[in-house]
Amino acid sequence: MIKIVVADDHVLTREGLKNRIQKEAIDMKIVDEASNASELLKKIHAEQPDVVILDITLPDKNGLDVLKDIKINYPKIKVIVLSMHPEERYAVRAYKAGASGYLSKDRENLTSELIRAIRVIISQNRRYVTKEVASQLAEYIQSSGFKKHLELSDREFQVFCLIAMGKTIKEIAKQLSITIQTVYTYRNRAKEKLDLETDADFTRYAIQHNLID
Structure with missing residues (x-):
């Protein structure tokens, strides 16, 4: 069973993810949830999840800073950034900070892709990269400084x-x-x-x- 903790300051988002993931993926379980960074770190310590689904915008700390804290203190935990911001704003930074995946909340079939991303990250031990993010990463690598x-x-x-x-x-x-x-x-x-x-x-x-x- 893949243990997941969700961090998002919107309760409806957390509940929606919890209901759909546990309905569509019998091999996954959301063991806890958090509405801010401080709460998240306590939940991670208590639950030791396999995956954290992390929002960029938390009320008490920027998601990228939280991501770095997680990777320093719990390097084996995989983090998927799930954000309202489009890929061109934060995807490259998230991967540089140690994220295993980056998905924008406005993607079609978001839950299905999120489940697929979790399975790729856990079973294949590699990062999950969408076509949009791959384009951003390629542009960054090939022409660093262009943006x-x-x-x-x-x-x-x-x-x-x-x-x-x-x-x-x-x-x-x-x-x-x-x-x-x-x-x-x-x-x-x-x-x-x-x-x-x-x-x-x-x-x-x-x-x-x-x-x-």
């Missing part, structure tokens, strides 16, 4: 996106649990790497590359 935002660190990218969305420095510092000065540092690094000058440039770049809604 400059891929060269930002995860934290620089988080700050960049939040600024592009109109968040203030103070709001970003609170959301990411870092100091205001640290936010400025990441912002300045992002500006240098992207060759941008103003926060408005961040917004234009983000919209142009479909990095924010």
Whole structure:
């Protein structure tokens, strides 16, 4: 039996996944669920699951940071990132951080593909990569730097996106649990790497590359 823990801040999403997976996959069981990062890490410690289905957007910590924590403390646990964000925003970063799979929530037949991904990851001990993600990875490998935002660190990218969305420095510092000065540092690094000058440039770049809604 493949043991699974689901982490998502929407209870309807968790319940939907739980009901459909346990209905369609007799070899899988969702042993627990979590609504935030802190709760997830406690559940992982208690249940020692084979797979974690992880949302990128959690209320207390960014999903990529949670993914890194899991891979450091529980390297044998496989993590599938299930996100509302399209592949071009986070897929490459998720795989670089140790994810075994990345699926966007708006995919057709999502549950069936998620079940297939889990079986591939567990039975074949390899990553599950969709055609869309494969394209993103190939582009990154073949022309690193073609999309400059891929060269930002995860934290620089988080700050960049939040600024592009109109968040203030103070709001970003609170959301990411870092100091205001640290936010400025990441912002300045992002500006240098992207060759941008103003926060408005961040917004234009983000919209142009479909990095924010």
